Amino acid sequence: MDGGNQSAVSEFELLGLCHSWNIQILLFIVFLTFYLVILFGNAIILIIIIVDPHLHSPMYFFLVNLSFFDMWLSSVTTPKMITDFFREDKTISFGGCMCQILFVHFIAGSKMVLLVVMAYDRYVAICKPLHYSILMSLHRCIGLVVTAWTAGFLHGISQMVVIVQLSFCGPRKIDSFFCDIPLVIKLACMDSSDMGALMNADSGIVAVTCFILVLISYPYILLTVFQSSKTGAFKALSTCTAHITVVVIFFVPCIFIYVWPLNITWFDKFLAVFYSIFTPLLNPIIYTLRNKEMKSAMQRFRNYYKDSKENC
Numbered sequence: 142m143d144g145g146n147q148s149a150v151s152e153f154e155l156l157g158l159c160h161s162w163n164i165q166i167l168l169f170i171v172f173l174t175f176y177l178v179i180l181f182g183n184a185i186i187l188i189i190i191i192v193d194p195h196l197h198s199p200m201y202f203f204l205v206n207l208s209f210f211d212m213w214l215s216s217v218t219t220p221k222m223i224t225d226f227f228r229e230d231k232t233i234s235f236g237g238c239m240c241q242i243l244f245v246h247f248i249a250g251s252k253m254v255l256l257v258v259m260a261y262d263r264y265v266a267i268c269k270p271l272h273y274s275i276l277m278s279l280h281r282c283i284g285l286v287v288t289a290w291t292a293g294f295l296h297g298i299s300q301m302v303v304i305v306q307l308s309f310c311g312p313r314k315i316d317s318f319f320c321d322i323p324l325v326i327k328l329a330c331m332d333s334s335d336m337g338a339l340m341n342a343d344s345g346i347v348a349v350t351c352f353i354l355v356l357i358s359y360p361y362i363l364l365t366v367f368q369s370s371k372t373g374a375f376k377a378l379s380t381c382t383a384h385i386t387v388v389v390i391f392f393v394p395c396i397f398i399y400v401w402p403l404n405i406t407w408f409d410k411f412l413a414v415f416y417s418i419f420t421p422l423l424n425p426i427i428y429t430l431r432n433k434e435m436k437s438a439m440q441r442f443r444n445y446y447k448d449s450k451e452n453c
Contacts, residue, residue, distance in 0.1 A: 150311075152233060152234050152235060152238075153313045153314070153328070154232050154313055154314045155221075155225060155318055155319065156314055156316045157222070158318055158414075165226045169223060169227070172223055175422050176219045176223065176418070178422060178425075180216075182425030182426070183208040183209070183211050183212045183421065183424070183425055184208075184212070185425070186204065186205070186208045186435075187208050187209065188442075189439060190202075190205050190438075193442065195434070195438060195441075196435075196438055200262055202286070203258060203285075206255055207252065207424065208424065210248050210255065211421035213244070214248045214417060217244045217319075218241065218318065218319040219417070221241075221318070221319065222318040222319065225318070235309075238325065239301055241320040243297045243301040245297075245321070245417075246296055246322075247297030248297075250292060250295075250296035250347055251290050251293025253352075253395075254293060254351060255289040256384075256391070256392075257354045258285045258289055259384055260355040260388075263358070264358040264361060265277055267365050267366060268362060268365045296347055299343070300344070303336075304325060307326070308329060308330045310330045311330055315328070318413070319413070321413065322344070323340070341400070344399040345400035359385065383427045383428055386423075387420070387424055390416075390420050394412040394413075394416040394420075395416055398413070
């Protein structure tokens with residue numbers, strides 16, 4: 142890390158979501174509740190899928206990783222935001238800011254690739270059911286997940302390596318609740334317009350490419366379902382609706398931030414809150430309330446827990 146950077150600006154000031162004390166108290170209660178629900182809901186999904194042998198399939202293997210990404214993504218930014226509601230000094234160290242940039246883009250990039258993998262899994266399950274066990278073997282599934290993790294890490298580290306090379310010697314106020322690349326680049330002691338466009342393009346290409354790959358798979362899936370009268374095909378399609386919902390609510394805010402930025406402060410903050418908090422919050426709801434297998438597994442888990450207590 143460049144020592145000159147840290148000697149000039151050793152910390153940044155996060156302006157947060159608002160300045161009204163009463164509203165900050167309300168937001169503290171709301172976001173603390175959301176964060177606890179995110180941790181609890183995704184942890185329940187992780188535990189149920191791991192302990193229930195009926196859910197040991199590729200789709201739920203990918204869902205375990207998605208839940209882990211959601212817990213991690215919200216934990217990078219939300220705890221700091223919550224504690225800052227009661228702090229006058231809402232600062233973050235230079236190193237802490239760089240870590241937020243690294244992990245936000247690492248996790249978001251990995252999650253985007255994972256959503257493409259999940260779309261491919263549904264495509265194979267519906268369009269090539271006879272070859273599903275071969276195409277989605279355990280070895281293949283592990284390789285796809287490792288690819289998602291690796292792609293996300295390379296994306297995140299490439300973003301951070303560029304940022305740490307910049308010189309920060311002037312303004313240090315970031316009008317958001319966490320360090321994000323477009324806002325941090327504006328504070329650099331240089332003409333940052335070209336650099337900002339380049340970094341946004343990097344993130345935008347990842348988001349748009351993954352989004353398009355997901356969208357391409359669904360015309361084939363829908364065509365196969367409409368041509369088939371098999372119950373299994375319609376059952377597989379029901380899981381696709383949950384996946385489509387997750388894809389839209391995650392990719393659309395990212396595309397607006399990095400591909401088509403409106404540069405409206407309140408709207409940018411809303412989008413950042415949406416993809417870092419609301420998306421991880423909605424995923425457990427979507428995948429449990431709309432998924433019969435998950436609801437059955439939760440019922441088995443509750444019955445097992447109840448029987449264990451009675452036996453004790």
